Amino acid sequence: MSTTPEAVNQENGNGSLGCEKKVKVVFVLGGPGSGKGTQCSNIVEHFGFTHLSAGDLLRAEIKSGSENGTMISNMIKEGKIVPSEVTVKLLQRAMNESENDKFLIDGFPRNEENRAAFENVTGIVPEFVLFFDCSEEEMEKRLLGRNQGREDDNIETIKKRFKVFMESSIPVVDYYASKDKVRKIDAAKPIAEVFESVKTCFAPVHEKAA
Numbered sequence: 001m002s003t004t005p006e007a008v009n010q011e012n013g014n015g016s017l018g019c020e021k022k023v024k025v026v027f028v029l030g031g032p033g034s035g036k037g038t039q040c041s042n043i044v045e046h047f048g049f050t051h052l053s054a055g056d057l058l059r060a061e062i063k064s065g066s067e068n069g070t071m072i073s074n075m076i077k078e079g080k081i082v083p084s085e086v087t088v089k090l091l092q093r094a095m096n097e098s099e100n101d102k103f104l105i106d107g108f109p110r111n112e113e114n115r116a117a118f119e120n121v122t123g124i125v126p127e128f129v130l131f132f133d134c135s136e137e138e139m140e141k142r143l144l145g146r147n148q149g150r151e152d153d154n155i156e157t158i159k160k161r162f163k164v165f166m167e168s169s170i171p172v173v174d175y176y177a178s179k180d181k182v183r184k185i186d187a188a189k190p191i192a193e194v195f196e197s198v199k200t201c202f203a204p205v206h207e208k209a210a
């Protein structure tokens with residue numbers, strides 16, 4: 001059952017969303033074009049998670065005619081990170097509206113502010129962080145060929161996104177690595193091979209051949 005908007009804003013214990021609902025969260029991080037969205041679709045199909053892309057939620061918010069739409073749109077065009085207040089609310093709403101209790105949160109947290117705001121507001125600590133490791137050269141090639149009509153998939157914005165990734169997102173990966181929560185994947189390989197590595201992070205150990 002969905003909760004009321006008021007419940008969404010309440011702080012509660014670990015794994016709680018301000019109501020009785022306990023959830024499991026896996027953060028999916030990696031540079032722009034590293035294949036986060038592609039692999040999340042595979043994970044959803046095989047492991048029953050619900051995929052929440054922070055970027056998709058922000059783009060939907062622009063389309064909905066929200067009062068924040070212009071600000072979000074301008075930030076995305078510049079490759080900048082939208083204030084956490086906006087993004088965390090969208091993620092919380094999506095989790096509360098879902099019947100599922102397992103979420104892949106893709107493209108979030110992208111900076112220290114995102115990370116702290118999410119943990120403070122929701123009380124949720126991720127099970128682990130999937131990190132897609134890929135060279136900028138490969139990511140650039142993929143983004144320029146993505147063809148989804150995105151206003152930020154142009155070379156000028158791509159360069160800005162790479163800079164933001166290195167300066168703001170890598171420290172978040174380092175933070176979770178210091179807590180032994182990062183599962184790093186070589187994301188430069190073909191899609192099916194990357195998914196073989198991803199699977200090992202989700203499948204229980206006993207499912208593997210002895």
Ligand SMILES: Nc1ncnc2c1ncn2[C@@H]1O[C@H](COP(=O)(O)OP(=O)(O)O)[C@@H](O)[C@H]1O
Nearest residue numbers: 032033034035036037038142145146189190191
């Ligand atoms: N392993 C891969 N090898 C080649 N192309 C890929 C691979 N993974 C994803 N792609 C393609 O690269 C582009 C970016 O992938 P996407 O999943 O949207 O990445 P992200 O969400 O990390 O930006 C898409 O066009 C996608 O089809």
Ligand SMILES: Nc1ccn([C@@H]2O[C@H](COP(=O)(O)OP(=O)(O)O)[C@@H](O)[C@H]2O)c(=O)n1
Nearest residue numbers: 032033054055076079080081082107108110
């Ligand atoms: N946590 C987030 C995620 C995305 N965004 C914005 O949305 C843009 C696109 O994010 P995305 O995750 O859809 O992009 P990809 O990494 O999938 O290419 C980012 O460059 C940011 O401008 C944000 O501000 N905060």
Ligand SMILES: [Mg+2]
Nearest residue numbers: 036037053055
């Ligand atoms: Mg994506």
